[in-house]
Amino acid sequence: MAVSSTQVSVHVKINGQEITKECEVRTLLAYFLREQLGLTGVHVGCDTTSCGACTVLLDGKTAIKSCTVFAPQVDGHELLTVEGLGEADHLHPIQQAFWDCHALQCGYCTPGMELAVLALLQRNPNPTDEEIRFGLSGNLCRCTGYKNIVKAVHQAAEIMNHPSTSQSVTL
């Protein structure tokens, strides 16, 4: 990490790509991702680490709230944002499940929620309703009431545990 006055150079692997960028030391990771890298799927919904709209995956396993991390702190690490999860023509089972189960309305919480689900399912591939609800309790949704999110997590778990099953599930 090369420090020059208040600017630092940050090197990270984001969605599989190595990136080096200069930024102010105090730049929050959420804004680094949004404003410097154009990864606007990272959303900001609060200033107290409460909402989880900014959730990204650190080093392939830990869901972190990118609004509460300075960009230089992830120097040398690996990140996954929703943009790296899957694309419209190649959806990740979690994204597919959110769509199938109507687990989103305004969509503002969705990218963060999906990454929190990924971290949860990596820890616990077969969660119960309770475990899902507890596991996602760092992510707020104002629209859905969570019921369909819980449903989507079950569908995603099912498909991720049996990758041979078709991605498109008729419910």
Added chain:
Amino acid sequence: MAIAEEPTGHVMGHAMKRKEDPRFITGQGRYLDDIVLPRMLYMAIVHSPYAHARIKSIDASAALQLPGVHLVLTGADLDQMGLGWMPTMAGDREMTLAVGKVLYQYQEVAVVLAESRALAEDAAQLVEVEYEPLPVIVDPFESMKPDAPVLREDREQKDNHVFHWEVGDRTATEQLLRSCDVVVRQKVRFQRIHPAPLEPCGCIADFNKATGRLTLYMTSQAPHAHRTVFSMVTGIPEQNIHIISPDVGGGFGNKVPIYPGYVAAIVASLKLGRPVKWVETRTENLTETAFARDYHMEAELGATKDGVVQALKVKTIADHGAFDAAADPSKFPAGLFSICTGSYDFPNAFAEVDAFYTNKTPGGIAYRCSFRVTEASYLIERTMDVLADELGMDPAELRLKNFVPPEKFPYHSALGWTYDSGRYAETLKKALERFDYTKRRQEQDERRRKGELVGIGLSTFTEVVGAGPSQTFDIMGIKMFDSAEIRVHPTGSAIVRAGTRHQGQGHETTWAQIVGEELGLDPQNILVEEGDTDTAPYGLGTYASRSTPTAGAAIAMAARRIREKAQKIAAYLLEVSEEDLEWRDQKFQVRGVPSKAVTMQEIAFAAYTNLPEGMEPGLEATYYYDPPNLTFPNGAYLCQVSIDKGTGEVKVEKFLAVDDCGNVINPMIVEGQIHGGLTEGFAIAFMQEIVYDEDGNHLATNFSDYLVPTAWEAPDWETDRTVTPSPHHPIGAKGVGESPNVGSPAAFVNAVIDALSPLGIRHIDMPLTREKIWRALREHGIEE
């Protein structure tokens, strides 16, 4: 890619997957803060630390010395331009930036424009404001006293009274109350809350000096109405204002009013000739943008001794904060509060509301609510339970006894509404059965005998939505119709534009379903576009559950206009007369000869390629729909709770919502709306309140103090429905978004009070926090 199942034949009533979702699930939604323009500046706001104070001086020199800071604007600057004050939707006016004094904590005092978000925030900290504190009033009951200091010195009227509003026959109601066998009186407070959508408010104002046009990207639930208001306030000709409301991350009424930040950003862009972005922080969202409710209500309900309701009298004190910035239709200063007789056949009723100013954030908006319907509904549903308790009658039985019966529809209520349709008893009976009400009551008795605190609560509400008929409903003079434009392309696909603006309600799907149904086109090939005032027809926007009752109707009517023309083309193509054709199986067929038919797709192609002589080419229509009446969605909600005597914690053991919102366009979306609204109702009942201390300090400035339920706290929801179509709506739909938020608080509170009733407790005001319940238990001798 998985393709959503394509319904064939009828598309109304199908759980079609949402067309808007692919962009949201992949992070490709385009919300306000995602938009970046060349040479864009950022705006930060300087807030007042005081709830009431005179501004003695503002010194921005230190801020302006920071490299990259371009401008600081104060109220005095705006006042010089004639923009120090702006009109509110309620017919009051409010300061854009504080002029001379501040009237609530966090009020916008100045704005700073700088090259980056961080720099603007830094500079805002450097603006020195000297204040002289003044006495603070946070309680409307203090504010109404004759010797209270006058908060609004700018008004001619030298007290803090905002308005008095009343409806119904006071004398007859009072007389009837005097002769009733039983009269119950209950004070009920609906606390101050906030819609708090996950995406805060914001805008980018981009004034182009060369073209004279202002492009305003804005988190707006009502872009056309906002365009008109901005034109009136700033003097910019309306054709030169282009509002784009991009993807909106939830609204719930929060994004209906015009806030000072928008106006300040516009002024800054006009002055600097550069785009200006302003995005609220969560704290700004909770402290500056409009609150909801804050009604202190008192009901007097009279009935016969066997529980037939006779008269209802309601007196309400409303706290409007520093300015009356309620977002109500002009002729309804207390919104549609007169729906407070609910689902019950009251021969007589009277309601009055007196509103007062206090040193609190202005507002009084319709948070997931059709203008004060939530307050009204909570009041009557709570009071009915108090009556049931007084009579020793089962609350379900009391309701069944007093429902407006089906044969009385259209029903003229004592307070002036004409209810369109409803089968209240049937809806409640369905709910009772599915809930296993009788059995659960028995179980409740058994558990009570074991010393448990278990309660069952009901709410059988009636809403009034879909504002509204233009003789009565306008906002700042603009009639509350809504509109749609449909263009069918030669290949049989189409674009639909409406004056509404969804924020998660799923219009891109449901509007396509309506057109698909009416025209026999595949909804997958129908693009829905909202939120761009240059392209969409004029409409009043999305709030108060009005989209389906108004724009949804406009879409159906525009489609029917297209079908009329299509019939002429079909007759030409089939070489028959128009009268020989019928619209059947979503095609035009020659009567009795089903093999002779043309599809809308074929007709669309002909409309551009092979027309009868003399006919105007093209296949499109616009419709402005002025509803003949409002719609009256209703429902029966049942809730069972248990209370932990040690901690005061309430557990929702079961919740069932049976809604009747008329014909359903997409059951999956309706159900989703209900889950969301119930969760918001749960938050209001148990967790949320915007509290001020006596100095006017706002004590709920973020999500650790203003709680939003997580998946962990949110109960599981069960839903069901009855379908009683609206007789006057073209597709028989009524609107549903708010019902769960309107109907559920009473169900939760009634359940908790039912659990506590053996202790002699008849009412506790929301939010029913652990602490409040714990205290009530201790006061009533429960120690555990």
